[in-house]
Amino acid sequence: MQRWKILLVAAFALVVAACSSGGGATTTAGGGGTPTTGGGEMAEPLTVAFVYVAPIGDLGWTWAHDQGRLAIEEEFGDAVETLYIESVPEGPDAERVIRDFAQKGADLIITTSFGYMDPTIAVASEFPDVEFVHISGYKTADNVATVFGRMYQPRYLSGLVAGKATKTNTIGYVAAFPIPEVIRGINAFTLGVREVNPDAVVKVVWTNTWFGPPEEKEAAEALLAAGADVIAQHQDTTEPQKAAADAGGFSIGYDSDMRAFVGDTVLTSPIWNWGVKYVDIVRQMLDGTYEGGYQYWGSMADGIVDLAPLSPLVDADTAALVDEKKAAIVAGDLDVFCGPIVGANGNTVVEAGKCLTDGEMLSMDWFVDGVEGEAPAEAPTGLGE
Amino acid sequence: MELVTSVLAIAVFAGASLVYAAVGEIVTERAGVLNLGVEGMMIMGAVTAFAAAVASGNAMVGVVVGGVVGGIMALVHAFATITLRADQVVSGLALTLAGGGLASFLGQRLGPGGAPLVGMVGPRFHGVPIPWLSDLPVVGPALFDQDVLVYLLFLVVPAVWFFVARTRPGLALRAVGESPQTADAMGIGVYRVRYLATVFGGVLAGIAGAHLSLAYTPGWTEHLTGGRGWIAIALVIFATWDPRRAVLGALLFGGVNAIQFRLQAEGTTIPASLLNMMPYLLTIVVLVVITRFEALRHRLGAPAALGLAYDREERT
Structure with a gap:
């Protein structure tokens, strides 16, 4: 009597598991067109x-x-x-x-x-x-x-917006994993921030998850509590944006134009097309x-990456600056990772007149000056050509 | 000081759903029924609560619906394990898997007019500061500037503890979990008690999900619970089946994430993964202790008949 019941439940569990994976x-x-019938030969x-x-x-x-x-x-x-x-x-x-x-x-x-x-x-x-x-x-x-x-291009532009927007000179960055793709984004963003606001710092918190709504929210709140008034992110959901809006702060989205989902406090978003x-x-x-x-x-010139339209809360001066820099990037006159670039430890990583190679960008594991957080490695010297 | 206050406030807010789920599971397990379906009941509670709140425009309606849905799911588990005497572990796992899949499915079509719920903004609970009390130093903002569901816990936890530890029906509940044969001989309806305890656990798990989708991370995102149901089950062992200790554990489990992010933001260098590991490590320690020392196990209240189906006809 007992065994068949257990088997029944086990079978049910298997079916459910098969369906849910x-x-x-x-x-x-x-x-949504219907397939053509008769007559015309359809490839x-x-x-x-x-x-x-x-x-x-x-x-x-x-x-x-x-x-x-x-x-x-x-x-x-x-x-x-x-x-x-x-x-x-x-x-x-x-x-x-x-x-x-x-x-x-x-x-x-x-x-x-x-x-x-x-x-x-x-x-x-x-x-x-x-x-x-x-x-x-x-x-x-x-x-x-x-x-x-080359997501770092719109990331840099969004950094310009964030650097202008911060009042506390502290920007929070909710980041997934310390891998080159994410670190490149943080560095490009920070170069943008410091270009318009040399006093601002970018605080990084690692969540160690791409997709974790509660973790992303908690990390953003921790950054807001630490004095950040603008939240940028490299995650898969809009939770950091919602946390920033709830705390009366601004944010920079990612992936898609998150302003459409959260509201005008999302000043802009580096997006994928x-x-x-x-x-x-x-x-x-x-x-x-x-x-x-x-x-x-x-690159941005190809259109696969771009910057979402700016929120109406961004002032005209900033908007003009972003337009100018964007035009320069698209035209190929401006490259983000060109010297002089100083590392978080004070080393001169790239000297004036040199730019990072694609290989160096794809293996980036150090932070630029202005980032506060834990990077896998210390900033080296003498990169670029 | 300010850091302590803010971390405590977040620990309470983040831990609330864990307290609901863990207290519910404690009652269920006290009756001898192990329900590993907490995660599934929570996520179903979360999605249906949010859908109901959106449809009715009232967050409280969402909580009621979430609780009812959690209870119905627990009823399935009760039927399989109590009436059919199926394996409790298998049935609970099935509930978790089914709940996760069904919640994703429903999330794509429970919005107004069959629209997806994802990305929708609905009614939610806001913090309601209690005058005077919320101005108390340190504990004020943590305990008295929260949402209604957190305040409800101030009633639920003492009530459940009092019921289990100090009342006659509570004694019956514990007797069923310790020795169903003896309880039956005493004239206690073992099946009825187990059904009620399991459904009660489901209702609280559903409300736990509702707290996530209506207060903590308002809105519906797939995988919203993110393993919190499993944490709640670990918490039951950590709390050694005592609702009061479950509150402490939930503050620890809920707070540790917030704390590790705070520490990162403040610029300390304690590895985040180490902190994340702490609650689970403590759970293993408790588990080892109660398994190793039989005497302690009884004193700490592990129900002796936990996980065992009861059959009146069976001789032991």
Whole structure:
């Protein structure tokens, strides 16, 4: 009598577990159009599959990628079919999801988190006819390309806004993990802050999570309590923005234009326009001109990264300054990491007249002068060329 | 001093949901039912409470709905483990997994007109300072400048403690958790007590979720609870099944995150991961102590029949 009941519950648990992992694929046909019947011969649509690390509802990182997916559907209509799976954990699960997409006949698979790098490479070697695009990694193969953006450019511009806005000369920065991508953002932001406000400091708190609504809120509140009146962030949700607004402070968003979700206290947001590159890739695949295996690190000039429109609370002088600097960056006249750059420990990292190389930027593990917080390494000397 | 006050205030605010969930689970476990579904009940409470608050425009309606939903989920666990005598661990885990998936599903369509709840702004609880008391040094802002659900805890915790430790029905509850055979022989309805205790635990877990989505991090984000249900279960062991100690534990668990972020912001160099680990480390210490020393285990109140199904017909 006992055993079958336990088996029943165990079976139920298994079914539930199977259903909850990954949440199941969602298919959407482009433009919502119905398939043509009879008559005209219709080509198979190009199938583009996305693997997302968080729910689209994060309103940040994954939301921005999904906007890119929607841009593809908008652009190509019935010529493409897109698939996606949300909340795929980085690790063995990811490899299973990616392989599943490849087996189902996806033509292009876009994996949108750093931790999908090795699974993507592994699956790609088994499916040479499928093209893969991995976001933010550094490994490539004949059919695996990497795509990322020079987010430090809009980060620097948002630093100008924050530096002008702070009254307490203390800016808080809620940061996920001490990895080069995040540190590069903090440094670029701080260079912007100090350019307009040499007295301001940027305090960094690590949350050690990309996606943790309570942690992000608590970290922001700790920074506000420590005297910060502007909160910037490198996380996946809008919680730091809400905490700043609740405390009567300002904030700088990230990933998407968070002003749309939180209000005008979000002065601006460095944003991703993944659609720009995704549409480009899909167009090349449809034309038959696509060539995989490249490394792409797009800039503001390419449009993959940008600064969201400024809040009406930003004064006209600041807005004019941001416009001027943005134009210089887009024109290629201004580079963020050019000397003289002084490290947090007082070392002159980059001398005047030199600029950091891409390699040095991609391995950055030190803080510039003006950042208060724990960096993995001390600032070195003699970088740049 | 100011740092102490602000950290204490955050510890109370962050710990409130943990107290609700842990006190509920204490009552459930005192009756001998282990419910590992706290995380699932909490997140379902959070999403339905927020949806109900948005629909009705009243945060209190949300709390009631969240509590009811938590109770219904606990009822499923009670049916599986008490009536069907299924394995309590398996059923509880199933509840957590099902709750997490269902909450994500509902979050995408419970908004007005079937819209997603994500990113929506709804009614919420604000801090209501109590005149005079909130001006007390140190404890004033921490205890008397909070939201209504925190104040409600000032009643719930002493009431539950008094009920469990000092009343006849409370004695019956403990008897069922210690030795259901003896309790049955005494004329206590073992099944009824276990059902009531499990559902009560579910209601409090639902309210715990409501505190998250209506006060602590207002709004709905997927994975909102972020493992707090599991912390609550660890907290029950940490508190050795005593509601009063659960409050202390919740302040510690709730405060430690806030404290580690404060310390980082103040520029100290204690590694954050070390601080984050502390509550769990303490839980393991308590677990080792109560497992190692049998006498202490009884004194500290671990229910002897915890996790065991009761069958009247079974001879022992």
